[in-house]
Amino acid sequence: VQLQASGGGSVQAGGSLKLTCADSADSHTVYNMAWFRQAPGKEREFVAGISWSSIRTGYGDSVKGRFTISRDGARNTAYLQMESLKPEDTAVYYCAAKTYSSIISVGISEYEYWGQGTQVTVSS
Secondary structure, eight states, X not given: OXXXXXXXEEEETTOOEEEEEEXXXXXXXXXXXXXXXXXXXXXXXXXXXXXXXXXXXXXXTTTTTTEEEEEOTTXXXXXXEEOSOOGGGOXXXXXXXXXXXXXXXXXXGGOOEEOOOEEEEEEO
């Protein structure tokens, strides 16, 4: 698995962005996928996750109702649609993958594969 995140950028508060995480290795095994973020001086936190089957999704409290995670069928490609962005959403966003399971894991240590980060900057 080789995850590559893209789609970050700068946007004004209230705007939207869509992040993409793709597995450049095109692995045949399907994984649960997730997005985390890390703001300067803060710990990396869970943003959203989706199961291998797309049946289950989970969100961090700070993004519920504003962000939507989805995936491309049975491929290890995940998207994060971010709406109503706030300055506090400014962070480096990382995508991650783990062996498939029926639950959405929120812990950093539970994810086996990580992509490079993509910067999201929201100005007021």
